[in-house]
Amino acid sequence: MATPLFLRNSLFPPLHHSFLPFPKYSFPSFPSSIKSRPLTSTMMRGSEITEEVSETKEAVNVDTKKKTIFVAGATGSTGKRVVEQLLSKGFSVKAGVRDLGKAKTLLSNDNPSLHIVQADVTEGSAKLAEAIGEDSDAVICATGFRPGWDLFAPWKVDNFGTVNLVEACRKLGVNRFILISSILVNGAAMGQVFNPAYIFLNVFGLTLIAKLQAEQYIKKSGINYTIIRPGGLRNDPPTGNVVMEPEDTLYEGSISRDQVAEVAVESLVHPESCFKVVEIVSRTDAPKRSYKDLFGSIKLT
Template sequence: MHVLVIGANGTTGKMVVEKLANSEQHLVKAMVRKTEQAPDMEKLGARPIIADLEKEFDYVMEDVNAVIFAAGSGPHTGPDKTTSVDEEGAKKAIDYAQQKGIELFIMLSAVGADNPSVAEGRGSMEHYLKAKHAADEHLLNSGLNYTIVRPGSLSDDPAKGRITAAHKLESTEGTITREDVATILVEALLFNNLHNKTFEVLNGEHKIEEALSSI
């Protein structure tokens, strides 16, 4: 499969690129914003393409079957940047994918994106979840084949390889490693049962493949 990773230079995005490139099933195109980031993508085994989510970037969808959207404005940017990247950038990517006939769009979202009011009064987190909610809804209504992955709080710990996943978890207290999230995003390309589904995920008891196959 020819896969475009949007947000390839982010912490989770780089892990996604590396896992895709190391598999024998996928060819990887890595979207990065700066020319100087391209050599890192080449070292990981991907073909870099320079584009900016805050501008026009429909050309990145050429010769692509699937998209993994792993971009994010980061925790230290203001609400304007969050809206521009996490909401408007994602919406543009979805529209371009629809125009180009992309077969599958995998969205990295967040627990709470279905109901941003859970973060009411928490400033940047509330704004972030509202942006994610708007992007997710746009994807749901796009007509594209989609998978929306909503992890809980991310950690930089080593991968645990075990998760708990469901459309709606009983409790979202806990964390999940970025590397496990990257694995889930890559595995979602191959699990047809995840098409047109949204699920929450934390580190837990089940092997990743087992958990994904039972959603």
């Protein structure tokens, strides 16, 4: 039977609360030296499939006291959770936001390890490099375009915005990049052209195609990446365990934003996540597995 999903960041805000069938078809701390892959310069931010509906966090023994992580899209529904989990694990966080005034109400300012900086991924890599700074050890991209009438918004944010972040990292020598993307980005190649979710998200600005192009750019950039493709996003706390599969595998299922944020943070401390694309959902009947095992089960891309 079909699994109902909400679709967030659609063109029309009321659609955020509309059901749509989603049929069946599912750093040790940062490595000091990593082989870079050759760069191919092909110029290429983000709608998400989402659903309205706590997993115990694993203890990770890693020295994170001097690690600074830049989070793009830090005031978003998932970005805020990424910031919170980074801080809880002892990282220093630079929260990249477009609106400083709004950020102060959405992010806690009383943590000395949190620094809020103005950063708009659509303004180019030079300004982003200034915001990220030479003291950042990694970048987590949790951006998402705002719904509206601009059909180019997904490309400005999910595509060019992500590319700008990657180029800013290259300018600074930041060699760790985590992207939160979406399942079904490569739906056409998976035979999911008629999947309602794939159709819906691509009708308004070709959102998933924009995301896929950004993923391809990251893979060719030479940067040490982890691309995370979550299923339908839920705002409620986790109700099951994380299921992790290789790219172009899952086409149904959902997951709590808390778990998506957790996977993003855990990818920073597990070398098994490097140079990989992982797709994630949560299931109540799935066994509890360590993130070392989960990431380790996925082959290099």
